[in-house]
Amino acid sequence: xxxxxxxxxLCVSLLAAAAPAASPHPIAIxxxxxxxxxxxARMTSEREASYRSGxxxxxxxxxxxxxxxxxxxxxxxxxxxxxxxxxxxxxxRGAVLNHEGDAELDAAIMDGSGPRAGAVxxxxxxxxxxxxxxxxxxxxxxVLLVADGAEDFALEQGxxxxxxxxxxxxxxxxxxxxxxxxxNERARAAAVSASGTVGAVAVDRAGNIAAATSTGGLTxxxxxxxGDSPLIGAGTYANNESCxxxxxxxxxxxxxxxVAYDICALVHYRHLTLAQAVHQVIHEKLxxxxxxxxxxxxxxxxxxxxxxxxxxMFRGARDSAGKRAIGMYRExxx
Numbered sequence: 095x096x097x098x099x100x101x102x103x104l105c106v107s108l109l110a111a112a113a114p115a116a117s118p119h120p121i122a123i124x125x126x127x128x129x130x131x132x133x134x135a136r137m138t139s140e141r142e143a144s145y146r147s148g149x150x151x152x153x154x155x156x157x158x159x160x161x162x163x164x165x166x167x168x169x170x171x172x173x174x175x176x177x178x179x180x181x182x183x184x185x186x187r188g189a190v191l192n193h194e195g196d197a198e199l200d201a202a203i204m205d206g207s208g209p210r211a212g213a214v215x216x217x218x219x220x221x222x223x224x225x226x227x228x229x230x231x232x233x234x235x236x237v238l239l240v241a242d243g244a245e246d247f248a249l250e251q252g253x254x255x256x257x258x259x260x261x262x263x264x265x266x267x268x269x270x271x272x273x274x275x276x277x278n279e280r281a282r283a284a285a286v287s288a289s290g291t292v293g294a295v296a297v298d299r300a301g302n303i304a305a306a307t308s309t310g311g312l313t314x315x316x317x318x319x320x321g322d323s324p325l326i327g328a329g330t331y332a333n334n335e336s337c338x339x340x341x342x343x344x345x346x347x348x349x350x351x352x353v354a355y356d357i358c359a360l361v362h363y364r365h366l367t368l369a370q371a372v373h374q375v376i377h378e379k380l381x382x383x384x385x386x387x388x389x390x391x392x393x394x395x396x397x398x399x400x401x402x403x404x405x406x407m408f409r410g411a412r413d414s415a416g417k418r419a420i421g422m423y424r425e426x427x428x
Contacts, residue, residue, distance in 0.1 A: 119301045120396035121160040122413035125153050125173050127183045128290010129342045129388040129407040149420050152176040153410040160298055167205050170294035170306035174224040177292035178308055181263050185292040188263045189310025191270045192317050197261035200324040201227045201308035206332035211237050213324035214244040219255035224308045273314035291323055293340030295392040303394055305330050305338040321345025327355035336362035343387010372399040
């Protein structure tokens, strides 16, 4: 057996020491809390400060998971859970109410490294639907569970259910009464336009991406209505080969257009940049069919796109390059 002499060993050691260390993979997270937000003229300074504080709490908590070396999946789940617990956002406690005065909640989460996904729809007693969506992905062979079946599964997994009254807030009850009194479709649409959805996308140190979305849907919606958020490819999608997307807006349009998947398909198959793909779908394809809303999107390199064709979109982004931005309207930094 040949052996290296001491001089050769020294050279090998010096070369190894001189070799540059591998750069850590960039980490990044983006969040949203709804498009079609309150018109600037109606936004008080107190409400704006409260919304920005809520966005910052979710953004920084999700980023902290990534900074500690956690997965993108855990980061998006953490960020969305915080927004579900914040009654000013349309998810979890404080979600908008259906025609009967109940919250019916939808959520989805997707792991781009599988890809794997889990989702729930029309649940009425689950405090954090995003946690149940994660359990569907991790603990069942299914992707989507709905209504009573989803809540039976929650009990099987040890999830504590809460009474329907937990989700109702005075603001949402007031919005429901306004919508019920609306005399025409235009007035009713105005009553629901400020209702949003919450979501997050992230990339971790391993280069894996993930997406999560949670919502209460539309004020005064028909009982049993399910929007785009829990439908993989419509309001939520993630694949390491392309991008991660979480959408917010008029769900029926997102379902018909498969908005989230369409963006990632443009990146994967047509090799558009993330920003180009988002712009084409949101400002051209979606707008052409009458759809209003926006998305947050992120690719494995950590590039983020946050765009919308509505009045505004509550949003935020943070990455390991030092960027940290929170916005609400078009004039805010993207």
